[in-house]
Amino acid sequence: MERRRFLGMAATGLAGATGMTALSGCGDGSGSGKVTLKLVAADYGDPGGNNSSQTYWESLADAFTKKNPDISVDVAVHSWSEVDKKVADMVAADEPPDVAQIGAYADYASQGRLYKVSELLSIPVQADFLVRLAEAGEVQRVQYGLPFVSSTRLLFYNKNLFSDAGLDPESPPETWEELKAAALALKKAGVEIPYGLPLGPEEAPAETMMWMLSGGGSYVDNVGNYTINSAANVRTFTWIRDNLVTPGFTGTNPARTDRQELFDAFGRGDVGMLNGHPTLMQQAERRSVSYGTGKIPGKGGPSESNLGVADWMMAFRANGNREQAGKFLDFVYRETNHYAFASRYDLMPVTTSATTRMREDRRHKKLWRFLDQLDTAQFYPVGKVSWAGTSAAIKKNVGEAVTRGGDPKSVLNGLQRKAEAEEKATSSPSK
Template sequence: MKTMDRRRFLGLAATGVAGAAGMTALSGCGRGPASGEVKLKLVAADYGNPGGENSSKIYWQKIADAFTKKNPDITVDVTVYSWTDIGKKLTAMVDAGNPPDIAQVDSYADWAAEGKLYKVSELLPIPVQAEFLVALAEAGEVRRVQYGLPFVASTRVLFYNKDLFKKAGLDPDEPPESWRELKSAAQALKSAGVKIPYGLPLGPEEAQGESLMWMLGNAGSYVDSVGNYTINSPENIETFKWLRDNLVAPGYTEPNPQRVDRQKMFEAFVKGDVGILNGHPTLMQQADKEHIAYGTGKLPGSSGPAEGTLGVADWMMAFNKNDKNGHREACGKFLAYVFEEKNHYAFTSQYGLLPVTTSASERMRKDEKQKKLWPFLDQLAGAEFYPVGKVSWAGTSATIKKSIGRAAMKGGDPNGVLTMLQRKAETEEESAPS
């Protein structure tokens, strides 16, 4: 997949997307040419290669054609953009007052807070709503009301290079389960001449993800159980002090992890230059392609395996601008069709992603061809997601991506960096639409 994780896996939410002019001709929708017909406009992201054989355009066009065959009074106009372009394209449409009827992207909270989206309860019957995994449905809520429909998901596991473990005298079937074991393995890998014992990507591509995985290993997170920011909690400060003193300062990572992007670490791993790192299903596909002998395990925690892991989802949503034209019912019908088991599973299985419905998840669990995804699937129900339902998260995440890596640098000040991020997050929260 052109991984959902690229930031994407919350690029739009994390960076804040800028509008562009001149997009109105591509957006909006209206009645079809004949009385009683509805034409829906769908804008989606491409998980494959745009214009290539695995482009998501092919999937969406098949779905649209099959849906119209069953519902002749509803047609669906499909537009698919690369992850590089979809943020600014979609934002331009919305800002111009001509949003699509349905969009599939990686954030939704801003538009929900502005009253531009249908509630999920306005779109789908209760049996369809009940199909979504609970953790994901809750992640689609803004102020306890669900607006975002999870589309696909991913979780993270620890990856390690078995050949490099053997070279370092480590058991290739025993991944480290605690921070102490991780440090010991990194030390052995360094002594064996491994270029990067532990890959720590705290650069701007996805620093918010790597950071959260480490926080979870020490009972920390970005928010507490009621959604208040806890970025500078004692647990999180302790986590970054440990990273600074036990991995970065001894030279078990790249010298400047705050400048290292996740994709760079993935590429180094599949070249055999990285001993251990956290990854998602895309890395598995890349490593298989390069014939890397790798193993996976749970994320290490401060005193044993972490109790949870990072979960990431991309989202679908329906804009309510055309409600007076009867598009709410048509949008609901189409979305219900998209999430039918066979249709939803066709997409997730093609791109190596995790289903978000109970029926499709059970199907993946029985599909031997998807056996390598089972460890990721096992973790999904208990995974922790970014607080994407907080309207302030977009700006907060963007700041985290730019700055949090400094907390783990040799000579860095975890308390100072995390407290600065906490204050900025609180400021974003106070200025968010109520």
């Protein structure tokens, strides 16, 4: 499904197709009259903490307006648990924001509500995006979604618990069998949750895809057809059921266990191993947990593919502020501004320039292992309009595949039927 090409060439072609000789970011004016852009964004700060993203966006908006006095930006930041619904409600009320930074874009693109990226950004900014992330923002080969920040995953493990269980604290498991053996040793040592398996609603699509990739499967094949019930995926979930859940190595019912619940337990020292993204490092370090990281274990060795996740920005057509929104987005993705956000929250940039800077910044050395995996990362099929409904079904049902007495083949068959029905029901996006 992933297609490699030179983004700069593609961007140039798109610009020519739209008949634009200079995109908005290259202009020297803000359009006619005073315009206030409405921005809705997600909060990446810690729950209850003092590092809300509101502060970042307000500071950035003020700096932008100083350079563009005819354009102001009204900022509204919401938690991840509510931001997608806030935007959906605004769209339903025919009052969409000009710019949104949320979790998904394909539904809005399919409804013809979004500007194409080629209508918004200057060509140098378009060409600066990491290719795999830019491609993940496409619907039928046209880019509507702007990646904002990204992450990959690593296996996290508690070094002290490994030592207590007689395991080498510098040698995390690399295969499923090694993972099983480590979980057994941790359980015998009295660890409450030897392996954290969050297949509850919060993290199910990510944890599911990590396991699929580690077993040689995925959600879709190379041409985008759903393969949820492939033989490889059925074998993977059968192995999880029989070798992790049934022996009691997960400590909890995976179908009812959310990611944050396990992240919190890891910080308390109650979890031996789990898959995690970069923000888990911050949580562990605040709680003085001695942790290590390793590649995701695979069936016969470290997983060759890794889950990549991106959050998205988009600009809505409804208010007609294409040029102003484009100017603002060009400003958002300037190397200094984009790097400031990624660095603030220990997240991975989505542009080549900011990624290069992070690789040179030793303060973020612990992030380099995550960055190194982007070249082989695979992303959710977010460009498929059917993914929203499919993802919702995965959140609700996939955990039942690995419960004691569960039937992985039956559950995955049901999810496959749901995905195919969603695919059939969704219409082609507006061009």
